[in-house]
Amino acid sequence: MDLHTLTRDLHTKNDSKIVLLVGDGLGGLPQTPGGKTELETAKTPNLDRLAKEGVLGSSIPVLPGISPGSGPGHLGLFGYDPLQYMIGRGALEATGIGFELKEGDIAIRANFCTLDANGNISDRRAGRIASEESAPIAIKLRKVSIPGIEVFVEPVKEHRFVVVLRGEGLEGNVDDTDPQATGVPPLAPKANDKGSEKTAKVCAEFLKQAFEILKDEPKANGCTLRGIASKPSLPSYEEVYGLKAAAIAVYPMYKGLARLVGMDVIGDSKTLDEQMEVLKENWDKYDFFFIHFKYTDSTGEDGNFEAKTKRTEELDACIPKIMELGPDVFICTGDHSTPAMLSSHSWHPVPTLLWAKYCRTDPCQSFGEAECLKGGLGQFEAKYLMSLALANAGRMNKFGA
Amino acid sequence: MDLHTLTRDLHTKNDSKIVLLVGDGLGGLPQTPGGKTELETAKTPNLDRLAKEGVLGSSIPVLPGISPGSGPGHLGLFGYDPLQYMIGRGALEATGIGFELKEGDIAIRANFCTLDANGNISDRRAGRIASEESAPIAIKLRKVSIPGIEVFVEPVKEHRFVVVLRGEGLEGNVDDTDPQATGVPPLAPKANDKGSEKTAKVCAEFLKQAFEILKDEPKANGCTLRGIASKPSLPSYEEVYGLKAAAIAVYPMYKGLARLVGMDVIGDSKTLDEQMEVLKENWDKYDFFFIHFKYTDSTGEDGNFEAKTKRTEELDACIPKIMELGPDVFICTGDHSTPAMLSSHSWHPVPTLLWAKYCRTDPCQSFGEAECLKGGLGQFEAKYLMSLALANAGRMNKFGA
Numbered sequence: 001m002d003l004h005t006l007t008r009d010l011h012t013k014n015d016s017k018i019v020l021l022v023g024d025g026l027g028g029l030p031q032t033p034g035g036k037t038e039l040e041t042a043k044t045p046n047l048d049r050l051a052k053e054g055v056l057g058s059s060i061p062v063l064p065g066i067s068p069g070s071g072p073g074h075l076g077l078f079g080y081d082p083l084q085y086m087i088g089r090g091a092l093e094a095t096g097i098g099f100e101l102k103e104g105d106i107a108i109r110a111n112f113c114t115l116d117a118n119g120n121i122s123d124r125r126a127g128r129i130a131s132e133e134s135a136p137i138a139i140k141l142r143k144v145s146i147p148g149i150e151v152f153v154e155p156v157k158e159h160r161f162v163v164v165l166r167g168e169g170l171e172g173n174v175d176d177t178d179p180q181a182t183g184v185p186p187l188a189p190k191a192n193d194k195g196s197e198k199t200a201k202v203c204a205e206f207l208k209q210a211f212e213i214l215k216d217e218p219k220a221n222g223c224t225l226r227g228i229a230s231k232p233s234l235p236s237y238e239e240v241y242g243l244k245a246a247a248i249a250v251y252p253m254y255k256g257l258a259r260l261v262g263m264d265v266i267g268d269s270k271t272l273d274e275q276m277e278v279l280k281e282n283w284d285k286y287d288f289f290f291i292h293f294k295y296t297d298s299t300g301e302d303g304n305f306e307a308k309t310k311r312t313e314e315l316d317a318c319i320p321k322i323m324e325l326g327p328d329v330f331i332c333t334g335d336h337s338t339p340a341m342l343s344s345h346s347w348h349p350v351p352t353l354l355w356a357k358y359c360r361t362d363p364c365q366s367f368g369e370a371e372c373l374k375g376g377l378g379q380f381e382a383k384y385l386m387s388l389a390l391a392n393a394g395r396m397n398k399f400g401a
Numbered sequence: 402m403d404l405h406t407l408t409r410d411l412h413t414k415n416d417s418k419i420v421l422l423v424g425d426g427l428g429g430l431p432q433t434p435g436g437k438t439e440l441e442t443a444k445t446p447n448l449d450r451l452a453k454e455g456v457l458g459s460s461i462p463v464l465p466g467i468s469p470g471s472g473p474g475h476l477g478l479f480g481y482d483p484l485q486y487m488i489g490r491g492a493l494e495a496t497g498i499g500f501e502l503k504e505g506d507i508a509i510r511a512n513f514c515t516l517d518a519n520g521n522i523s524d525r526r527a528g529r530i531a532s533e534e535s536a537p538i539a540i541k542l543r544k545v546s547i548p549g550i551e552v553f554v555e556p557v558k559e560h561r562f563v564v565v566l567r568g569e570g571l572e573g574n575v576d577d578t579d580p581q582a583t584g585v586p587p588l589a590p591k592a593n594d595k596g597s598e599k600t601a602k603v604c605a606e607f608l609k610q611a612f613e614i615l616k617d618e619p620k621a622n623g624c625t626l627r628g629i630a631s632k633p634s635l636p637s638y639e640e641v642y643g644l645k646a647a648a649i650a651v652y653p654m655y656k657g658l659a660r661l662v663g664m665d666v667i668g669d670s671k672t673l674d675e676q677m678e679v680l681k682e683n684w685d686k687y688d689f690f691f692i693h694f695k696y697t698d699s700t701g702e703d704g705n706f707e708a709k710t711k712r713t714e715e716l717d718a719c720i721p722k723i724m725e726l727g728p729d730v731f732i733c734t735g736d737h738s739t740p741a742m743l744s745s746h747s748w749h750p751v752p753t754l755l756w757a758k759y760c761r762t763d764p765c766q767s768f769g770e771a772e773c774l775k776g777g778l779g780q781f782e783a784k785y786l787m788s789l790a791l792a793n794a795g796r797m798n799k800f801g802a
Contacts, residue, residue: 029759029761030762033454033762034453034454034762037761058777058779062407062800063404063407063785063788064778064781064785064788064789065785065787065788065789065790065791065792065793065797066407066411066788066792066797066800067792067797067798067799067800068799068800068801069799069800069801069802070801070802071801071802072800072801073801082800082801083402083407084402086801087801089802092801092802093802339759341759342759344799345799346759346792347788347789347792347797348761349761349777349779369761369777370763370764373763373764373775373776373777373779374775378779379779379780379781
């Protein structure tokens with residue numbers, strides 16, 4: 001029996017409010033052995049107060065030793081087992097640029113490439129063509145016309161663009177056409193199962209017309225299709241948790257991930273202050289709010305310990321605005337660790353704070369990695385966070401008699 | 402999706418070195434409530450220093466409450482779910498005496514027994530016949546000749562010996578011929594599936610010839626076959642982790658277990674000092690070293706708290722020789738606990754130390770069971786140790802985008 005079978009059966013509704021505040025890449029490492037992490041260095045009086053009143057723990061995003069990308073990292077926090085629900089690369093790319101995938105859509109990461117006179121690939125990334133140059137070329141490809149299929153082409157960055165195919169009977173199990181080598185022609189799209197044969201044919205037709213449109217481009221005279229994938233089919237927050245959920249995010253990727261689990265993406269905020277305004281304005285309309293803060297991750301990726309510390313303080317500073325609205329359950333955590341020392345996502349457990357009236361508080365006195373080791377939530381897989389949130393919100397019935 | 406699917410997809414190669422030092426049965430219990438365990442009593446300055454710099458935790462070999470044998474204990478440490486990968490008793494017995502099983506081999510634990518005039522078993526263990534007496538009788542059984550089948554017979558101890566059958570089309574699902582009772586004849590070998598019928602026939606032929614050879618022995622005039630099993634098919638370290646791995650062990654069982662996962666068994670050391678020499682000599686040739694130390698277990702099995710403590714100090718004393726080689730990841734743990742107080746393997750979690758540049762250190766100040774409870778690895782299933790080792794060695798890519 002999977003976790004969602006339980007939450008589906010046991011959830012109940014009330015007028016409680018749950019807030020999940022995600023500091024992307026929140027966990028970190030000290031700069032020197034025995035030192036303090038970014039979160040421990042940051043002055044976070046508001047999180048520390050909630051840490052005293054609430055319960056802490058360390059969340060394992062996927063499994064010990066596994067460093068997740070944003071997709072599996074957030075699915076885990078949303079309570080979707082990231083090993084069960086995979087988001088294909090094409091679908092994640094489309095989601096990342098804010099493209100709203102519909103049921104049945106096929107999403108594809110496409111690359112411009114350079115072909116030589118014999119049709120062999122001479123550069124798999126079209127010389128990493130500049131975005132200003134490649135975007136108009138991608139837009140030209142919107143001229144591709146395939147009967148019965150709606151074709152969307154969206155520029156991304158440099159040599160990358162996204163193709164979405166919408167139509168009846170399309171499945172996503174088609175191999176990449178990128179041969180991962182130069183001096184050879186692109187591969188033909190090959191279906192790996194019966195259900196994906198139509199998709200392979202549509203891809204072949206797309207490429208035929210695309211190559212015709214691109215033939216006079218000096219660098220981007222060809223393209224390859226990769227990560228061909230259906231829109232992932234995820235049960236919604238409403239269905240599995242009985243929650244009317246909203247996402248307040250700045251970056252398209254996180255809006256997209258939230259949409260995949262049926263959250264409404266609300267507001268159009270660019271800053272944390274604006275996100276707080278959107279939260280306040282919509283407080284009465286939703287049961288659950290996912291608030292995403294990107295900069296604890298991006299500063300970590302930059303390897304900038306001080307900047308990550310500062311961004312963590314910025315995150316802390318928004319807490320009073322959340323708490324004055326009176327949430328029943330408030331959670332602050334990350335989707336993974338991004339230690340500045342590693343300049344990348346990592347496998348280290350993520351500090352997690354859960355504050356609620358009926359949480360069983362623990363001896364923790366502040367919010368940080370070392371303190372979390374003493375916490376009442378222990379070490380737990382991120383996918384269990386949502387059942388804990390529902391329970392603390394009084395939204396879960398007893399299991400069995 | 403199982404753990405090896407992840408490590409297979411995500412592992413990457415670099416020139417890092419990982420050392421896994423296993424103190425067999427390392428975990429223990431205090432002699433009196435509130436006292437110190439063997440490991441806590443032992444003076445272990447080297448492990449204590451690494452405990453300060455590294456991260457500790459408690460490893461659960463199989464599941465809470467389960468006391469593992471050497472087979473599942475080591476499979477867990479090697480990252481092979483011991484509930485998924487079972488090693489049949491015959492295969493473990495053959496492995497334990499250092500017999501090198503090949504793909505397709507059938508390994509059998511055989512017992513000498515005493516038959517009465519009617520062919521009924523009067524003693525299931527041939528009066529626990531002495532090894533000196535039984536070994537030459539076992540060797541006589543090498544005269545058995547079955548067309549198309551290579552038959553190996555190896556003495557073990559007292560009434561026990563090992564039979565290995567090598568040939569085409571042999572599968573291991575054949576019932577024991579030991580009726581587990583006296584006053585009845587041995588059972589005929591019975592196949593439980595189509596694929597094992599040839600094995601059952603070969604076993605019957607083996608027994609027919611064996612009974613003829615044994616008929617004039619006063620005690621060991623019969624034998625039974627038990628634990629009939631194929632060589633277990635385990636994916637190799639190279640395949641699932643991308644690691645060229647070596648085992649440095651003294652006892653045949655541990656060499657055999659390491660061979661089953663594709664490690665090279667190197668050197669012919671009899672002491673820990675010799676094992677350290679072998680390590681040094683082979684340092685450049687492998688990515689991963691499994692070093693096995695038996696005596697923390699055997700002294701525990703003897704119920705000798707002081708001896709186990711001394712042996713633990715001996716284990717500690719070898720650490721500088723490992724560390725001066727400059728491993729990137731060093732792990733010290735056990736395959737299970739063997740508290741002297743119980744004189745047996747036990748279910749208690751096993752103290753575990755992981756030292757690496759990018760481990761997130763914790764407040765632990767020394768290596769011992771109580772300290773491990775405060776550790777950053779928390780309590781974890783042993784099977785996750787290898788993904789942690791790979792991550793800390795920088796040998797794992799990100800999961801998902």
